[in-house]
Amino acid sequence: MTPTPERHHVVIIGAGFGGLGAGIKLAAKGIDDFVLLDRGDEVGGTWRENTYPGVEADIPAVHYSYGHLPNAKWSSAFAPGSELFAYARDIADRFELRPKIRFGTEVVSAAYDEATREWTVTAEDGTQFVSRFVISCHGALSIPSRPDIPGLDDFEGxxxxxxxxxxxxxxxxxxxxxxxxxxxxxxxxxxxxxxxxxxxxxxxxxxxVMPKVNFAVPGALQKVFETLPLSQKIVRNIVSSTTAAAETVAVTHNKxxxxxxxxxxxxxxxxxxxxxxxxxxxxxxxxxxxxxxxxxxxxxxxxxxxxxxxxxxxxxxxxxxxxxxxxxxxxxxxxxxxxxxATGFKIFGLSYRIAGVDGVDLESQWDEQRLASYEGVAVPGFPNFFLAPGPYGVIGFSWFDTIDICVSHAVDMIAQADADGVTRIEADSAATAKFVKKMRKRVENTVFMSPSCNNSNTYYLNKHGDAPYLRPETIVEAKFAMRSAAKGYVRA
The missing domain is CATH 3.50.50.60 (FAD/NAD(P)-binding domain)
Structure with a gap:
């Protein structure tokens, strides 16, 4: 006997920092009927999975957190993985998200029903979740890349x-x-x-490789950050501005x-x-x-x-x-x-099958037609579905910049659809084509397209010769663009 599907207004896939951020923002908008699905037994995503010896962030800790939820207790300039994992758990507790999380739920597919305008998300054990909207926060770096080396299964050690x-x-x-x-x-x-x-x-x-200026954060400074949160925000803004300038000059405008x-x-x-x-x-x-x-x-x-x-x-x-x-x-x-x-990840590899209008498979579409999305979040033919992030959606050096821009946009679109009383919202094909054309043109000026990258084997370039991972704009530009991004959707 097939169990009755669990119904919610929004399904969030992944309980890493992206999924937790989506839950926080939905609740802030007054949208409480949502569920988070995660294959693991705890929150944290990358920082739950990656516990290898020596693991730590390569982004300054003061900048590697939600902007509105700083952590004053980082022990060092670059936080160890265990502290980032602890930060994720603290966020889940602080915002009472745990009752909304279904751990041990490995999502294998998500399919759109045109008749009901709903998504059915199916887990590995057969459990199903039906929702009007889906926010996929499975991560751009979530699927390990298995090297194509003969004999991988032959090793006896x-x-x-x-x-x-x-x-x-x-x-x-x-x-x-x-x-x-x-x-x-x-x-x-x-x-x-x-x-x-x-x-x-x-x-x-x-x-x-460059030297890493890492140092222990004195207890006195932690106390200052805790007592005067504005002080930590100032330091964060300085780091953010510096890294943004470095990315703009060295990467985006390399040509x-x-x-x-x-x-x-x-x-x-x-x-x-x-x-x-x-x-x-x-x-x-x-x-x-x-x-x-x-x-x-x-x-x-x-x-x-x-x-x-x-x-x-x-x-x-x-x-x-x-x-x-x-x-x-x-x-x-x-x-x-x-x-x-230590062979990395599949960039934008999808950890489950996504079937949109007419059953079109998203991964196959990207494989055949090149990776594309609207504003790094939505894809035509996949209504009520948002990626955080999608192609050309990763912005800045800190993952939290990407989360803030992509998740905020997805939640805003859901809230707007609810307010307008519409049950279907989909990225417009023409608006998407215009955005992707702009991104690809900008990518031509990046370091990835320079002749100096020919021997790099970089994961930023895919088999189509595209570099769809990063959004080649500053954070300010991306946030400004998102102000008018709602115009690029078809509603019904």
């Missing part, structure tokens, strides 16, 4: 991804390999290297100001030289592409780790993974006890 770290397993005294040199690897490698018998790092593409990223690259090269004395090793760690083509990374210990006697940097391509270890294309095989996959 311990294999785990950084996003699924097994804390019951110790790497102490083990022969360990890390595949990948991205943001997660940058933190894992220096942390575990001293424990291992030997650590081999398999690098396809070297990364640009006009290429000397900026070239200058930063020189500083990064000098930092590498100060950290690694061996010229051959230093050459392997030096990128052959321009600074900014990949997400900027910071670490004070990453480079120096490769000078340890028990660490090897392997730049020869992997042929396959064997039952005993990893064999490279030159025929050399390294026997291993542990393989750690």
């Amino acid at each position: 311990k294999m785990m991804a950084t996003q699924r770290w097994d804390h019951s397993y110790s790497v102490a005294g083990k022969r360990v390999a890390v595949i990948g040199t991205g943001a997660s690897a940058l933190q894992v490698i220096p942390t575990i290297a001293p424990e291992t018998a030997h650590l081999t790092v398999y690098q396809r593409t070297p990364i640009w 006009r100001l290429p000397f900026v990223t070239k200058g930063v690259a020189q500083l990064a090269t000098a930092f590498l030289k100060s950290q690694v004395k061996d010229p051959a090793l230093r050459e392997k760690l030096t990128p052959t592409y321009g600074f900014g083509c990949k997400r900027p990374s910071m670490s004070n210990t990453y480079f120096s780790t490769f000078e340890r006697d028990n660490v090897t940097l392997e730049t020869t391509g992997i042929e396959r993974i064997t039952s005993k270890g990893i064999r490279t294309v030159d025929g050399n095989e390294v026997e291993l006890d542990t393989i750690i996959l």
Whole structure:
């Protein structure tokens, strides 16, 4: 017997910072009939899933929080993952969101019914949720990217991804390999290297790394932030303005100001030289592409780790993974006890099937026709459905900038539809085409489209040659655009 679907006005998919933010904003608008669905057993999203050794934010903590809900207790300039996870739990408690969350609910599909103008969201166990509106906060970086390497299932030792770290397993005294040199690897490698018998790092593409100015936040300063919230807001605004200016100059307007990223690259090269004395090793760690083509990374210990006697940097391509270890294309095989996959995420990969009007599958549409959305939030043919974020929806350096803009817009559209008494609101095709054309034109001036990125293997560029991840505007520009974005919808 099929259980009766649970009915709500709004379904929110994901209880990370995006989903929690959506719940807070819906309640603030007086919309209380909503539910949050999450596959995990706790809130926090990324910071619940990623608990690997050394995990911490790469955005200053003072800026990595909801603007209206600052946390005065960050222990360091760049907060460790455990504190970010605790912050998410505190937000869920403070706004009494837990009764509205259905944990252990893995969403497998969402389908739109044109007759009823409702969405049916189905979980892995068959449970269904029917709602007028859906806000998908599953995250732009939520699906681990499984590397296309032959033999992944043949390895007889311990294999785990950084996003699924097994804390019951110790790497102490083990022969360990890390595949990948991205943001997660940058933190894992220096942390575990001293424990291992030997650590081999398999690098396809070297990364640009700058020093990380991290420091403990004195208790006295925490007290000031707690007593005088305005002081923390001032610091946050300074950090926000600085990072926004850096992004605008170095990334968004790179074509006009290429000397900026070239200058930063020189500083990064000098930092590498100060950290690694061996010229051959230093050459392997030096990128052959321009600074900014990949997400900027910071670490004070990453480079120096490769000078340890028990660490090897392997730049020869992997042929396959064997039952005993990893064999490279030159025929050399390294026997291993542990393989750690630090191979990142699928950008805008959808964790469940989304079927809109006439059953059109969103992922297939994007795959065939290129990623597109209206204002980084809505897609024509998918009424009453909002992404937080969608293509060209990630703005600024802090994820909370994106959450604020995308979720606020989605909630405003729902509230407006309710006030107007309409049951269907959909992004207009012409308005979407105009927005996407504008974004793609702006992307042409970014660093991602410069010849210097040709050898970067950057996830910012997809198979269509597009860079649909970032919205190439300043936060001010994006917020201003959202003021009139409601005009781009068809209502019925």
